[in-house]
Amino acid sequence: MPRFAANLSFQYVEHPQFLDRFAAAAADGFDAVEYLFPYDHPASQLAELLARLQLQQVLFNAPPGDWQAGERGLLCRPEREQDFERSLAPALSHAQALACRQVHLMSGLLPPGHSREQLKPLVVERLRWACEQAAAAGVTLLLEPINGRDMPGYFLNRQDHALELIEAVAASNLKLQMDCYHCQIVEGDVATKLRRAMALGVLAHVQVAGVPLRQEPDQGELRVEYLLELLDELGYQGFVGCEYRPRAGTSAGLGWLRRWMPLQK
Numbered sequence: 001m002p003r004f005a006a007n008l009s010f011q012y013v014e015h016p017q018f019l020d021r022f023a024a025a026a027a028d029g030f031d032a033v034e035y036l037f038p039y040d041h042p043a044s045q046l047a048e049l050l051a052r053l054q055l056q057q058v059l060f061n062a063p064p065g066d067w068q069a070g071e072r073g074l075l076c077r078p079e080r081e082q083d084f085e086r087s088l089a090p091a092l093s094h095a096q097a098l099a100c101r102q103v104h105l106m107s108g109l110l111p112p113g114h115s116r117e118q119l120k121p122l123v124v125e126r127l128r129w130a131c132e133q134a135a136a137a138g139v140t141l142l143l144e145p146i147n148g149r150d151m152p153g154y155f156l157n158r159q160d161h162a163l164e165l166i167e168a169v170a171a172s173n174l175k176l177q178m179d180c181y182h183c184q185i186v187e188g189d190v191a192t193k194l195r196r197a198m199a200l201g202v203l204a205h206v207q208v209a210g211v212p213l214r215q216e217p218d219q220g221e222l223r224v225e226y227l228l229e230l231l232d233e234l235g236y237q238g239f240v241g242c243e244y245r246p247r248a249g250t251s252a253g254l255g256w257l258r259r260w261m262p263l264q265k
Contacts (some may be wrong), residue, residue: 001232001260002228002231002232002236002239002240002260003031003032003238003239003240004030004032004033004239004240004241004242004257004260004261005030005032005033005034005035005056005239005240005241005242006021006025006028006030006032006033006060006242006250007033007034007035007058007241007242007243007244008021008025008033008034008035009035009036009037009243010023010242010243010244010245010246011025011242011244011246011250012024012025012250013245013250014250018035018040018041019041019045019049020224021079022049022050022053022055023053024250025055026053026054027053028250028251028254028263029261029262029263030055030261031054031055031056031143031253032055032056032057032058032134032239032258033050033056033057033058033146034057034059034060035044035060035062035240035245036055036060037060037061037063037064037067038060038094038098039063039090039094043093043094043097043098044097046094046097046098047097047098047099050098050099056059056204056220057098057099057100058100058101058102058199058239058241059100059102059103059104059142059177059205059241060091060094060095060098060100060103061091061103061104061106061108062087062088062091062103062105062109062141062165063090063091063106063209064087064106064196065077065080065083065087065108067147070109071108071109072106072108072151072154073105073106073107073108073109073155074087074108075105075107075108075123075126075127075155076107076108076109076110076111076114076116076119076122076123076155077108077109078111078114078119078122079111079112081126081183084126088130088133088134088260090138091103092133092134092139095137096137096138096139100139101138101139101140102139102140102142102175102177102204102205103134103139103141104141104142104143104177104205105127105130105141105142105143105246106144107123107143107146107154107155107156108154108155108214109151109154109155110154110155116156116161118124119155120164120165120168123155123165124165124168124169127141127165127169127171127174128169128171131169131171131173131174131209132147132171133179134173135171135172135173140173140174140175140204141167141173141174141175141237142174142175142177142204142205143156143162143166143174143175143176143177144156144162144176144177144178144179144182145157145158145159145162145178145179145183145186146179147181147182147185147186148186149185150182150185151213157182157185157226158187159172159176159178159183159187159193159196159197162176162223163176163196163197163200163202168203171198173234175202175203175205176197176202176204176205177203177205177206177207178193178194178203178205178206178207179202179206179207179208179209179243180194180195180206180207180208180209180217180222180227181208181209181210181211181214181243181244184211184221184222185211185212190222191225191226191227191230191254194206194227194230194231194234194236195230195234198234198235198236199224203236203238203243204238205238205241206231206238206239206240206241207240207241207242207243207244208222208224208227208240208241208243208244208253209242209243209244209245210222210244213245214244214245215244215245215246215247215253216244216246216247216253216256217244217256218255219255224256225259228240228260242257
């Protein structure tokens with residue numbers, strides 16, 4: 001049976017205070033959470049909140065550079081080597097404090113005048129270094145292909161490109177974060193991509209959302225029931241993150257989950 005994590009950056013935004021979203025998710029029956037970034041709050045405060053609500057932290061992102069200025073990761077930016085290396089320390093520190101074993105390492109926007117192939121050796125080298133640091137902290141780093149409609153110019157768009165990097169780095173703590181929403185928009189054939197990642201032993205985290213509007217996954221191009229049944233069939237043991245924007249209130253839109261997860265009434 002799939003295990004689900006509420007995404008507190010996308011869900012429960014009807015609670016303006018970020019910290020209030022943890023209790024809202026727990027009240028609806030979630031026992032795990034993910035979100036974009038933890039760094040605006042002391043790790044000790046987040047850890048206390050997780051423990052009190054009996055929630056498991058399953059994923060967050062490493063610092064992406066200047067998010068407000070449009071940066072979406074530093075991994076592929078040749079001129080930001082020191083910033084990239086410095087960014088890993090707070091991610092690993094928070095991961096240990098929150099007992100979170102997985103951190104998404106955002107790839108960044110492709111620099112002008114560079115191609116993905118040109119930058120691949122640099123990215124592989126940086127990933128090897130990052131994986132060594134993360135291994136010492138007991139953390140697995142994840143790569144996520146993101147579609148170019150939501151994030152124009154992003155370095156990593158396709159599942160096969162992520163798998164190429166994982167193979168080239170050859171570190172046991174570098175895995176795939178597969179967002180079915182992004183995959184469907186870029187290339188489709190989502191079930192085959194899930195099967196391949198599972199066969200290679202690299203699928204560590206899955207996220208779902210409806211396509212094309214990124215709302216609840218009970219409408220649109222993807223049949224979420226089939227994909228969740230497939231994950232069960234394949235023996236997937238990770239979490240399924242609910243990274244979508246609710247149509248009209250998070251709790252009201254959780255009906256699609258009733259088959260899979262007991263919800264509070």
